[in-house]
Amino acid sequence: MKPEHDWVEAELQQLREVATSQFSDVRYTEGMHQRMRQVVFKNNPRLGTRRAWRHFRGRTMTAIGTILATACVLLFVVFSSLNPNGNRIGNGIGPNQLGAVDWKTGYTQVPNRLIADHFQGIEHIHFGIGQFTPPGESISSVDIDLTPAQQKELETAMSQATYKVTNERPDSASFIYTIGFSKKNMSGEGFFSQTGAMSLPGDPLLGQANQGNVFAPNPALEHFISTQLLPQLVQKLQDDGKVLDGDVQHAATAFVKNLGVPADAFQYCIPTVLFTGSDNFKTLMEESNSTHGNQYALDSVHYDKSEKSAIVAFSKGMLLWKKTLQVRLDNIGGYWLVTQVGQSLDFAQYSGSPPLTGGPVLGNHQAVIIGNNGPANLVVKATNIPYTDVAISSLLKEADIVAFEQTPDHPFTDSPELRQLVTELKQRHGALVVAGDGAEPLCASNVMTTIGMGKLAANDTTHADYILVSFLDEGKVRYGGNVASSKSVGGINFESLAHGINQAALYIDTDWTNS
Amino acid sequence: MVNDALFEELMHAHGQDVLHFVRFYSKNSAEAEDLTQEIFIRAYTHRHTLGSVSNAKSWLLRVAVNVCRDYFRWKRRRPVEYMDQIPDVNTAPSAEESAVQNMTQSRVFHWVTLAPSKYKEVLLLHYFEELSIGEVAFALGVSESAVKSRLHRGREWIRKQEVDSDEARA
Numbered sequence: 001m002k003p004e005h006d007w008v009e010a011e012l013q014q015l016r017e018v019a020t021s022q023f024s025d026v027r028y029t030e031g032m033h034q035r036m037r038q039v040v041f042k043n044n045p046r047l048g049t050r051r052a053w054r055h056f057r058g059r060t061m062t063a064i065g066t067i068l069a070t071a072c073v074l075l076f077v078v079f080s081s082l083n084p085n086g087n088r089i090g091n092g093i094g095p096n097q098l099g100a101v102d103w104k105t106g107y108t109q110v111p112n113r114l115i116a117d118h119f120q121g122i123e124h125i126h127f128g129i130g131q132f133t134p135p136g137e138s139i140s141s142v143d144i145d146l147t148p149a150q151q152k153e154l155e156t157a158m159s160q161a162t163y164k165v166t167n168e169r170p171d172s173a174s175f176i177y178t179i180g181f182s183k184k185n186m187s188g189e190g191f192f193s194q195t196g197a198m199s200l201p202g203d204p205l206l207g208q209a210n211q212g213n214v215f216a217p218n219p220a221l222e223h224f225i226s227t228q229l230l231p232q233l234v235q236k237l238q239d240d241g242k243v244l245d246g247d248v249q250h251a252a253t254a255f256v257k258n259l260g261v262p263a264d265a266f267q268y269c270i271p272t273v274l275f276t277g278s279d280n281f282k283t284l285m286e287e288s289n290s291t292h293g294n295q296y297a298l299d300s301v302h303y304d305k306s307e308k309s310a311i312v313a314f315s316k317g318m319l320l321w322k323k324t325l326q327v328r329l330d331n332i333g334g335y336w337l338v339t340q341v342g343q344s345l346d347f348a349q350y351s352g353s354p355p356l357t358g359g360p361v362l363g364n365h366q367a368v369i370i371g372n373n374g375p376a377n378l379v380v381k382a383t384n385i386p387y388t389d390v391a392i393s394s395l396l397k398e399a400d401i402v403a404f405e406q407t408p409d410h411p412f413t414d415s416p417e418l419r420q421l422v423t424e425l426k427q428r429h430g431a432l433v434v435a436g437d438g439a440e441p442l443c444a445s446n447v448m449t450t451i452g453m454g455k456l457a458a459n460d461t462t463h464a465d466y467i468l469v470s471f472l473d474e475g476k477v478r479y480g481g482n483v484a485s486s487k488s489v490g491g492i493n494f495e496s497l498a499h500g501i502n503q504a505a506l507y508i509d510t511d512w513t514n515s
Numbered sequence: 516m517v518n519d520a521l522f523e524e525l526m527h528a529h530g531q532d533v534l535h536f537v538r539f540y541s542k543n544s545a546e547a548e549d550l551t552q553e554i555f556i557r558a559y560t561h562r563h564t565l566g567s568v569s570n571a572k573s574w575l576l577r578v579a580v581n582v583c584r585d586y587f588r589w590k591r592r593r594p595v596e597y598m599d600q601i602p603d604v605n606t607a608p609s610a611e612e613s614a615v616q617n618m619t620q621s622r623v624f625h626w627v628t629l630a631p632s633k634y635k636e637v638l639l640l641h642y643f644e645e646l647s648i649g650e651v652a653f654a655l656g657v658s659e660s661a662v663k664s665r666l667h668r669g670r671e672w673i674r675k676q677e678v679d680s681d682e683a684r685a
């Protein structure tokens with residue numbers, strides 16, 4: 001042995017003694033032994049003839065089930081291919097219909113065939129723009145009808161599209177422009193909720209289609225949009241007197257540019273409230289910090305004086321969208337929130353193993369957000385919460401915070417079933433039940449505690465117990481859909497909001513800079 | 516074939532070894548208990564592979580190593596970020612506790628917990644579980660020369676960490 005190893009070797013020789021003292025509280029006690037004995041012997045299917053039979057029977061049934069399921073899938077694929085014009089994906093394209101997201105890569109490759117089918121007969125284009133315009137002057141959307149020739153060109157372009165699904169966040173503020181495609185007979189809310197409109201950057205109103213859908217480079221589509229759609233769009237905006245200096249051109253440039261970004265083109269859709277106006281924002285944050293001592297809140301926000309604006313997004317849906325989000329809950333005595341949102345909220349996974357221990361759980365706490373803004377495989381209709389479902393119940397049972405989300409096409413209704421669920425969550429499990437946007441009726445009737453925009457927009461945060469606050473790094477922001485309209489932005493009362501935050505017992509900051 | 520009574524005896528005899536090994540390996544008490552349970556279940560399921568009772572400890576530790584590897588491989592695949600850089604206010608040791616801990620905890624103990632698993636496994640099995648080179652080789656499914664080599668490199672690694680650490684402090 002080399003001399004320099006002597007002290008290492010000497011200490012290693014003492015390792016058992018040292019470690020044993022370090023682990024003095026870790027003992028294989030009789031109680032532990034009995035528990036393990038119970039599990040090993042009593043629950044092991046290999047023990048005993050009857051258990052063995054049950055085990056065999058279970059495995060046989062599983063095998064048969066697997067074979068049948070595979071056969072069904074094969075049949076579905078075969079029959080689908082025999083009917084290429086059929087509407088086999090329901091009313092639209094969305095991740096839930098396209099298959100689970102590959103959590104490793106973040107993408108789900110979608111066959112072009114589906115895209116092409118879906119875009120047959122598109123006669124109408126919806127273009128969302130204007131989220132950076134001042135309150136009162138924003139342009140919510142522009143709708144453009146396509147000529148038959150344009151329809152054909154779009155269809156051709158889309159047949160070359162590679163459609164991917166990801167739940168990653170966008171890394172550029174320029175991803176705030178949306179485009180939707182619809183068939184002519186759809187309009188209004190139906191347009192958003194039923195067409196499965198594709199969006200490049202996200203719009204929460206787009207429902208399932210907003211869950212991270214991006215196009216890979218598609219020169220044909222890019223050409224179509226840049227040569228046909230955008231000129232038409234600009235003209236229409238000008239005709240309507242909505243053009244603000246530079247905004248439209250900026251939007252158009254960014255939009256086209258982003259069409260060609262596959263790997264980095266993340267779409268991220270959350271209901272957010274977009275604030276502009278540095279003075280109000282700064283005051284708000286400083287007041288919050290002075291009360292709660294949350295210095296990191298201000299640090300995590302890019303405050304760009306040169307642009308005379310700071311952007312902060314208040315969101316309750318944000319947790320859904322970040323797989324590895326780090327969240328810290330302050331001032332509530334050491335709660336931790338689940339970080340592994342995508343995995344832990346994947347009901348499909350939790351319908352079986354693994355159990356709710358280990359990986360996705362920090363401490364013993366889970367957060368569950370229910371709504372139809374969730375990632376793939378996480379759609380629980382607000383109007384039809386199957387809380388009796390074993391898998392969901394097990395999640396709810398583990399949850400510290402249960403937040404209810406909705407989208408306009410699936411509003412909450414104050415039903416006896418929902419009340420029962422909330423009551424059980426509160427009383428039996430001791431969970432904090434919070435309601436998101438659109439659940440005001442439930443809040444008003446004290447069924448839930450409110451968070452987020454619903455109350456904020458109503459200038460009434462005084463009684464909000466919980467507010468989820470998220471800050472976006474470097475001034476980058478996610479498009480806020482309906483709440484970014486002039487009415488909502490203009491309707492925010494910063495003073496009330498600051499007061500609400502200061503009153504809130506729970507204050508969550510999500511720092512994206514480390515993500 | 517090991518019968519139930521004998522297997523339970525093995526659990527009794529080596530439960531503490533397994534639990535401590537896993538605790539050392541995982542650095543987490545809750546995980547250690549879960550993993551120990553999993554180890555016993557797997558060992559029971561594969562008890563026909565236990566050749567001789569005299570070899571039971573290294574056999575159990577072999578199962579333990581495999582279970583730990585599987586678990587941490589599974590865990591790495593999951594997109595979870597533990598918030599270990601943010602201390603839990605309820606469990607973080609006080610300054611006094613830290614001081615006492617630093618005084619009592621050996622440097623090697625510290626580095627072994629942080630060592631790459633390839634080194635950590637051999638160091639734990641040989642020095643902590645006090646297995647012979649041959650038994651470590653059996654537990655890890657590698658040759659004895661590989662064990663010796665890893666032990667040597669593990670010690671080198673610790674020494675280097677300590678030197679680097681001293682230099683950083685200086």
